[in-house]
Amino acid sequence: MAKVVQVTTENFETEVIQASENRAVAVLFSSAEYPDCGPYSQLLGQLSTSMDFTLGVVSCDDRENMQLIQAFRVRSVPEVHVVDKGQIADVIQGVLPEEELKKRLEKYYVSEEARFQAALEDAIAQKDFEQALPMLEEALKQKPDDKALQLLWAKASLGMGDTEKAKEILSKFTEADDQYRQAKSLLELLDFHAEAAKKDVQGKEAIVYHEACKLACSEDFESALQAFLNLFVEAPEWNGGAAKKAMLTLFGVLGPKHELTWKYRAKLNTMMFI
Template sequence: MEQLIGQPDAAGAQADLIKDGTQETFINDVIEASRSVPVLVDFWADWCGPCKQLAPVLEKVVRAAKGKVRLVKVDIEANRALAAQLAQVGLPLQSIPLVAAFWKGQILDVFQGALPESGVKKFIETVLKASGGGTLPATERLHEADTALETGRPDVAAELYSSVIGEEEENPRAWGGLVRAMLALDDEESAAAALADVPEKITNAPEVAGARAALELKREGRQAAEAMEGIQARLAANPEDFEARCELATALNAAGRREEAAGELLHVIRADRGWKDGAARQQLLRFFEAWGNDDPNTLTARRRLSSLLFS
């Protein structure tokens, strides 16, 4: 790569996050700059429709990265000599848009095509990890928010999730987290309002769907808890009152007693898996969606459910 056209500028790479590159500035803007921070190079042409779709997405994500990566845009038609030279080192510039990540003067990774914003973020996260640059700022805040929610600080979590949404309106993890934080604060009205504000594009994302299920179950659980005395009396009179047992499971879930809630539904499934067209299993699956696939209670109960269904 040291043979590329142009010579390094003695002043060093400029601090601009996004700039247009040429064959004269490539060494300075990309090769030299990449020795301290990963540099993405967007190869495009005016006749390329997908290039025009990708450009604003790239710029948005790079700005949100707050200096952890830079972006240089190279028009391959206006810089044919540079394009030809880069093609000789393996860049498939015959198919654009193409984005190459440079680190320490070398090509670290490449993607082709107009990726959606989520794909661009994933690519940059991979580049940052490989270069030791950590994660995107929004990702760091999401980790902080998740930790705050898990350690009983939902108010802090809500602020962090909201700050991410302010920068990335279509971030399903942030929306789902905000709803869950509102539920942890016993603010069902705000949780419902947040769900109503979720952008249509991500309304069915797993993170959002799980938060929606959590809100629905919390409402149902509150109603079941109010009838707890009657539910317990029905079970005392008839331990095989499956309707009462399912209502008890819903109340236990709303109280945060997930293991016991799952146990009540598994009891019904073990006794009569076809009861009411599998109503207990369906409710348990709703619990899994609301808890999240990585929740320890989901993992344990799912194993127990599998052993019942496939034994």
């Protein structure tokens, strides 16, 4: 549980060493004589709440703390020592910008909210949608407008085969949302799911296209891209150039920097201009 405690030689063993066996403790060495220490201590206090960790503050102005200062070999203030399992795991010297400080601390501390989000993402990645959906429903009761949760809800619905629900959720994202590109990509994948759900597909090209869509739905994107490319080579004009359009859609899903986008865009361009 997050808290800020004044650390002295008397409570050091309990508040830092013993406490760090369960969760790392951040120990801040500061002094009222240095103007940077006050705002930095306040920032760390805020982070201890949002990231859920104990912040121990050692006053370097108190002579009785000299033993701690010497033991930690403090060279300047403010200085943060992360103690994990009784050992110094990291030393953060000087004043870091908030985002950089958070990045350093995130190696050791994750908020309850972040842990819940990670558990959800892991359940969906493992295709354990039956576990993920109840968790999402409960979370969305508390935060119905949370776009990150809504995106996960769409993914879980898609995994359960409920394309209509997924479409309903994804259609509500706007360009102002951080998750818009991902939502747009998933929305584009709905066509693959619709095609993969078809029964009794007839015709050589249609069967190849159908199987490639199934590969895309299972997120075997490289195999899907190769299958679409093969179809494009054999029948570039089939169904209005459907194979090429499918590849372009997958490039959008993967993003412009993905290695598969680079690889198969080059292959597609080569085939188009032979």
